[in-house]
Amino acid sequence: MIKAVYIHIPFCEHICSYCDFCKMFYYSSFVDQYLEALEKEIKEKYEKEEIETLYIGGGTPSCLSYEQLKKLFSILKIFHRSSKLEFTVECNIENIDKQKLELFYQEGVNRLSIGMQTFHPHHLKTLQRNHTKK
Numbered sequence: 019m020i021k022a023v024y025i026h027i028p029f030c031e032h033i034c035s036y037c038d039f040c041k042m043f044y045y046s047s048f049v050d051q052y053l054e055a056l057e058k059e060i061k062e063k064y065e066k067e068e069i070e071t072l073y074i075g076g077g078t079p080s081c082l083s084y085e086q087l088k089k090l091f092s093i094l095k096i097f098h099r100s101s102k103l104e105f106t107v108e109c110n111i112e113n114i115d116k117q118k119l120e121l122f123y124q125e126g127v128n129r130l131s132i133g134m135q136t137f138h139p140h141h142l143k144t145l146q147r148n149h150t151k152k
């Protein structure tokens with residue numbers, strides 16, 4: 019049986035008007051507390067199954083600081099991974115940079131899901147997205 023793990027990172031730097039996801043504003047101290055609770059829960063509940071998919075969604079996982087992402091990846095090392103692991107991180111185009119992308123690559127992420135609701139400038143404004151088509 020395929021074992022799939024979904025980790026929710028419920029923090030965003032901006033709350034979009036249309037969003038139905040479970041999310042809250044990014045506060046660094048809340049993220050630190052959340053990561054501590056996440057590590058505790060995984061250690062308590064995970065039963066050492068081999069996992070084939072690992073999906074980090076949100077919220078906006080990519081809004082975590084570089085150090086917080088490193089902490090998250092160190093927690094995820096608890097999982098026993100299949101050699102064929104599909105490892106996805108959801109990203110927002112506004113808060114990914116070269117350093118974070120290199121970290122994703124080093125940590126075995128092989129799939130990015132990048133929120134891009136529209137390329138139309140007017141619709142981007144209506145949806146309160148801060149990125150541009152460019």
Ligand code: SF4
Nearest residue numbers: 030033034037076077
């Ligand atoms: S960035 Fe994504 S998860 Fe966060 S409020 Fe906007 S649509 Fe929702």
